[in-house]
Amino acid sequence: MxxxxxxxxxxxxxxxxxxxxxxxxxxxxxxxxxxxxxxxxxxxxxxxxxxxxxxxxxxxxxxxxxxxxxxxxxxxxxxxxxxxxxxxxxxxxxxxxxxxxxxxxxxxxxxxxxxxxxxxxxxxxxxxxxxxxxxxxxxxxxxxxxxxxxxxxxxxxxxxxxxxxxxTPLPLDTIVGEFNGVPDYSNNHGYPTDPSSPYYWENDPHGLEHNGKSHYINGFYTGEEWQCIEYVCRYYWLHYGKDIREDSSHTGDALYLWQHDEERNAKGLDKYENGKTTSLPQIGDIICFQHKTKPYGHVAIVRKVANNKVYLIQQNCFLDERDGGDDTKHPEIFCKINGNEIEPFSYLGNYYVLGWLRLKESPPTNSQFKVIDQCNNPVSGAYVILHNDDGTVKDY
CATH class of the missing domain: 2.60.220.30 (Chondroitinase Ac; Chain A, domain 3)
Incomplete structure (x- = not known):
């Protein structure tokens, strides 16, 4: 009392x-x-x-x-x-x-x-x-x-x-989680300093680190480090061997595939609108969010569905281990399944769920990129990102 x-x-x-x-x-x-x-x-x-x-x-x-x-x-x-x-x-x-x-x-x-x-x-x-x-x-x-x-x-x-x-977000480039051997990283509000980048923010108010580096895997461009769409493109390339980018030098923005039916179909993806389908999210699906008042979105990968909860792995959201979506570490971070609708977790209160994208045919997982470099305390089985002395990403 x-x-x-x-x-x-x-x-x-x-x-x-x-x-x-x-x-x-x-x-x-x-x-x-x-x-x-x-x-x-x-x-x-x-x-x-x-x-x-x-x-x-x-x-x-x-x-x-x-x-x-x-x-x-x-x-x-x-x-x-x-x-x-x-x-x-x-x-x-x-x-x-x-x-x-x-x-x-x-x-x-x-x-x-x-x-x-x-x-x-x-x-x-x-x-x-x-x-x-x-x-x-x-x-x-x-x-x-x-x-x-x-x-x-x-x-x-x-x-x-x-x-x-x-x-506070974790330092830039910190591994905050991994799924099927594909790690995701803290972006630390790393908005690019290059004005030609679609993510350029002239007056970045965060006062934190900037990134804006282009990321490549064996010459394959996966996007701007570490935007949400970069993780989605990298995951689909490394895990499924699927190229879902807009083209070889552009990933497209977070909602590019959701908004362009012809291009999405060409990439072998089906579209499921939130609240209008009985096919609920599955592991590996791409969840698409739309901001309620601003013209941008967010994307994430479904890593687990259980007990009417959808757990996601994503980049450029929390900027810490909550982005990893590991329910054993952060069981409080999930999207709730309410009937045939998915509700965003509270952190994304300014967003709503448009729906999810799914491969028309699930291909065998890709194994051509297994084990690459080693560094201090790498995530087990992960694709470890290393940089050269001049700050460029090592091409592995």
Whole structure:
């Protein structure tokens, strides 16, 4: 049984006096909201600086002297987590207002998280960082840290937005899983720096590593490392010996085969529309996702179907081991089968499932590429990717 008591605390910042209600109790972790549906605090802070903490203690703000030029009314409030756009958050998101407020020097935001929530979502506390929400996605605050002992993330920021704890991606080129000997890799938001690339992003907001390298296997172009479509093309080539690219120098975008019937038929693939077929996904099928509001998609390979759940292996989604789709490691990451429809997992809340593609005839698996190079701790039986000293991929 948890007992809650309220006490009134006074924070004095210059001439401003802010009344805060702090929740005290025994047991329980951080990350939940305060009493009621909204955990909110409002105060007036001026050029002398000051601090605010929400009633639950799960969100706090520290503004140093000189960060503001004049008295400003500031509000910190929790945001509903059931909104699809916040599905990546591993703590309760908080809105810091006025939205977009700029500071003369960095201020510190600290958010508490519930380790049970992190574990349920397949996250790793060591990889948690403070992130802000912008243009439909969470972007990691570069100057942020995690305090596992106190279950909190902190970061220094120069503007207000929505903030939450999210997981940092694994380093570029890290093997995050494998299926039938074909590994998949962390793309680490690796958008190409070459403007001619279809994946080029002129102002990449993530501030992380870029990749944009073309990947080849014995001269066979599999795509841009490590986009979602690259894994699908590489898997079909290595495992089935099937070339499903647009042509020898282009993979096509994620939804190319879904949208082009003639080309798809020529590649020997059948199309099954979500909700309009009784043939549910099978191992090796290509699941096709469409963003709800933006003109791009996502593709993944079905690696297991069991108990009305579809487990996928994919690239360029979580950017960590959850992309591997291994249900023994991350049983919480799956697409749910609901009748004759497939529902996307919560992380892809901004997407819906168009359907899946399947080979018309299942050919024998391809064995011509078995065992190639060795490196430190390679995935057993995997096709290990090695780079030359100049950064180019070794042609194996």
């Amino acid at each position: 948890r007992l809650n008591r309220k006490v009134v605390g006074w924070i004095v910042s210059g001439l401003a006096v802010v009344v805060l209600a702090f929740g005290l109790g025994c047991g329980g972790g951080g990350g939940g909201g305060g009493e009621g549906s909204n955990d909110t605090v409002t105060g007036n802070i001026g050029s002398e600086g000051g601090a605010l903490t929400t009633p639950s203690g799960n969100a706090s703000l520290n503004i140093p002297p000189g960060a503001l030029n004049s008295d400003t009314t500031i509000t910190v409030s929790s945001t509903a987590q059931d909104d699809a756009v916040f599905s990546e958050a591993l703590s309760t998101p908080y809105k810091f207002a006025p939205d977009g407020l700029l500071f003369n020097s960095p201020v510190t935001i600290t958010l508490r998280y519930d380790p049970n929530t992190v574990n349920e979502q397949g996250g790793d506390e060591n990889n948690l960082r403070l992130s802000y929400f912008s243009d439909g996605q969470w972007l990691i605050v570069s100057d942020s840290t995690v305090d596992i002992e106190n279950n909190s993330v902190s970061g220094k920021v120069t503007h207000f937005s929505e903030y939450a704890a999210t997981s």
